[in-house]
Amino acid sequence: MTELLRSAIGLVDPYAMQVMVNIGIAIPLALGLNVITGLTGQLSLGHAAFMSIGAFVSAICTIRLGLPFELNLAISGLVAAGVGALIGFPILRLSGDYLAVCTLGFAEIVKVVFLNLDVTNRAFGLSVPQPELLVPMPYYVLGVAVLSILFVASLHSSRFGRALKAIREDEIAAEAMGIDPARYKVRSFAIGAFLAGIGGALYAHFLGYINPSDFGFLKSVDILGMVVLGGLGSIPGTVIGAAILTAAPEFLRFMAQYRMLVYGALLVCLMVFRPNGLLGGVNVTGLLLRAAGRNKLDTRGKGRDEL
Amino acid sequence: MFFQQLINGIALGCTYALIALGYTMVYGIISLINFAHGEIFMAGAFVGLLLISYLKLNIFLAMLIAMCFCMVLGVLIELVAYRRLRRSSRLSALISAIGVSIFLSSLAQMIFGADAKGFPDTAFPLRLIHFGDTEISTLQLAIIAISALLMLALQFIVHETRIGKAMRATSEDYTAAALMGINVNRVISFTFALGSALAAAGGVLVGLLFNAVTFNMGLMAGLKAFAAAVLGGIGSIPGAMLGGVLLGVTEVFGVAIGYSSYRDAIAFTILVLVLLFRPTGLLGRKIQKKV
Numbered sequence: 001m002t003e004l005l006r007s008a009i010g011l012v013d014p015y016a017m018q019v020m021v022n023i024g025i026a027i028p029l030a031l032g033l034n035v036i037t038g039l040t041g042q043l044s045l046g047h048a049a050f051m052s053i054g055a056f057v058s059a060i061c062t063i064r065l066g067l068p069f070e071l072n073l074a075i076s077g078l079v080a081a082g083v084g085a086l087i088g089f090p091i092l093r094l095s096g097d098y099l100a101v102c103t104l105g106f107a108e109i110v111k112v113v114f115l116n117l118d119v120t121n122r123a124f125g126l127s128v129p130q131p132e133l134l135v136p137m138p139y140y141v142l143g144v145a146v147l148s149i150l151f152v153a154s155l156h157s158s159r160f161g162r163a164l165k166a167i168r169e170d171e172i173a174a175e176a177m178g179i180d181p182a183r184y185k186v187r188s189f190a191i192g193a194f195l196a197g198i199g200g201a202l203y204a205h206f207l208g209y210i211n212p213s214d215f216g217f218l219k220s221v222d223i224l225g226m227v228v229l230g231g232l233g234s235i236p237g238t239v240i241g242a243a244i245l246t247a248a249p250e251f252l253r254f255m256a257q258y259r260m261l262v263y264g265a266l267l268v269c270l271m272v273f274r275p276n277g278l279l280g281g282v283n284v285t286g287l288l289l290r291a292a293g294r295n296k297l298d299t300r301g302k303g304r305d306e307l
Numbered sequence: 308m309f310f311q312q313l314i315n316g317i318a319l320g321c322t323y324a325l326i327a328l329g330y331t332m333v334y335g336i337i338s339l340i341n342f343a344h345g346e347i348f349m350a351g352a353f354v355g356l357l358l359i360s361y362l363k364l365n366i367f368l369a370m371l372i373a374m375c376f377c378m379v380l381g382v383l384i385e386l387v388a389y390r391r392l393r394r395s396s397r398l399s400a401l402i403s404a405i406g407v408s409i410f411l412s413s414l415a416q417m418i419f420g421a422d423a424k425g426f427p428d429t430a431f432p433l434r435l436i437h438f439g440d441t442e443i444s445t446l447q448l449a450i451i452a453i454s455a456l457l458m459l460a461l462q463f464i465v466h467e468t469r470i471g472k473a474m475r476a477t478s479e480d481y482t483a484a485a486l487m488g489i490n491v492n493r494v495i496s497f498t499f500a501l502g503s504a505l506a507a508a509g510g511v512l513v514g515l516l517f518n519a520v521t522f523n524m525g526l527m528a529g530l531k532a533f534a535a536a537v538l539g540g541i542g543s544i545p546g547a548m549l550g551g552v553l554l555g556v557t558e559v560f561g562v563a564i565g566y567s568s569y570r571d572a573i574a575f576t577i578l579v580l581v582l583l584f585r586p587t588g589l590l591g592r593k594i595q596k597k598v
Contacts, residue, residue, distance in 0.1 A: 037398075090583050091579070091582070091583065093583075093586075096397070097338070097397070098582055100340070100401075101340075101533065102582050104575075105534065105574075105579045106575075108571060108575045109575050109576060112569055112571050112572035116568050217526065224402065225402065228402050232398065258413075260409055260410075260413035261413040261414055261417065263409060263413075264407065264408070264410030264411070264413060265410050267402060267403065267405065268406035268407055268410065270406075271400070271403035272387075272388065272391050272392065275395035275396065275399035276395070276396070276399070
C-alpha cells in the first residue's frame, strides 16, 4: 500500500506537486484565519506568528527530541493554540482596528524574540531534517487540508459557530442573548492559532528550512489576502483564495520582476471592484446543489451559513 | 550620556511623529489605517535623494518639492484605492491599502534597485556642537527644528483656517459635516495631502539621519509610526506628536542599555501594553459603546 502511494507521487510532475503541496499547506493557515476574521469578525494581522510558533516548535521537537512527525504536528498545533489563548485573553477585549494593531505588534514581538533565541538558532534559521514518514509528505498535507476543511465546515454549522457569527454581527446583541463574547472569542482565536500552528509545522518539514524573518508582516498579509480574496467567512472561497494566491506567483514567474507590482495592483483592483471578495455573499453550496437539481436540501440552512 | 541619548531619541522621535501625524489624521476622518502611508514616506525620501544628488538642489528646496510630490501621490492614492471603498467594510479598504503599499514598494525596488542609497556628503553641512560632554549634530538640530515648525504649521492649519475647521467637523461626525454643506471629498483629499507632505518631510530627514534610503524603509517606519499614533491616542494630533517622541526616546534608551537586538520589539511591546491598560491611547478620547 505504502509502495503504491509512493509510486503514485512519482507520476506527478515534481514542480506541479510542489505547487500543490504549497496550496495544501496554505489551506489550514487560511482556514484558521477565516475562523478568527471571517467567522468571528476579529481582524488579525499577526496570523504568521502562530505559523511561526508551529514551525519552530515542530522543528525543535524533531531536532532536539526526535519525536515522530505525527506527534509533532499535534504538539505544534496545541502550543500555538495555547499561545493564542494566552494572548487572546487580554487582547481580545480590544475591538476592531485596535485588535488588528495589537496582533500585528504581537507578531512582530514573536519574530524578534525568535531572532534572538539560541534554540531557534537566531537569525540563521533552522534546517529541518526530513522526518521519517509512513507515506510521502504530500499525503500528510492533503490529509491535513481535508481534515481542516471538514473541521471548519462542521464548526460553521454548529452551536459554537452560530455563537461566533452572532458575535461578528453584533457583539452587544450576542451578549444580551447569553453568549459570553470574551470566552467565545478566545476559543475562536485558539482554534485559528491551532490550524496555523499545524500549517506552520507542515511548512517547516516540507521546506526543510525556516527563518523567523520568513514569518513577518507580509506573510500575515498574504494569509489575510487569501481569506479576503475568496470572501470572508466562506470556506470554498478561502480554499480557492489559498489556491489562487499560492499559485499566482508561479504563474507570474515569467514576469518575475513585476510579480509583486502586479500582485499589489491586483489586490487594489479586486477590492475596488469586488469589496467582499470573489465569493463573498455567494452561496456556493446552494449553487452546487441547484446545479445538481437537489434544491430541497437547501432549506436545511447549511448553504445559508456559507455567507 | 543621558542628555546625549535624550537628544538622539528626540530627533528620531520627531521623524516618527511626522509620519504618525498622517496616520492619525486619516484615521480621525475616515477610520482607515492607511498602510500605504509608510510608502509615501519612502517615496518622499527617494524624491529628495534624486533632487539632491542629480539636480544638486538645496536640501530645503528638495524637501519642499518632495513634499509637493507626495501631496499629489497621497491624493491620487486616496482617489484610486480608497474613495470607492468608503462605504464598504473597513477590511476591504485595509486590504486595498496593503495592496497599494506592496505596489509602491515593489515599484521603488524596480526603479532604484534593492540596495540602500546614500545622500552625497555635501547634502547637509554636518557639524558637531559640544555642550559639556553632550554632542549635538547640526542635522539633529535641523530635524528637531523642522519638525517643530511643520507641527506648528499643522496646528495653525487645523485650528485657525476654514479648511481646518472643516477637517475637525468631518472627523467629529462625517455625515453631519456633509449635511452642513462641507465638501467631504475635498476635506479628505486635503487631509491626505497634508499627511503625505509631512511624511515626505520625514522621509528626507530620516534618509539624511541614517544616510540610507531603501525601497523597504517604509514598512518598519510606517508600522512604528502607526504604533506611535496609537500610543498617543489615534485621531489626536498632539497625541501623535507626543507618541512619536516618546517612542523615539524609549527606543534609543532601550538600545543604549543593551537591548539593541530587540530594537524593533520595543515599539510594539509599548504599543501592546498601552492598548491593554489604556485602549484609547495617552491623549485619546473615550469612545462610548452604543447599542
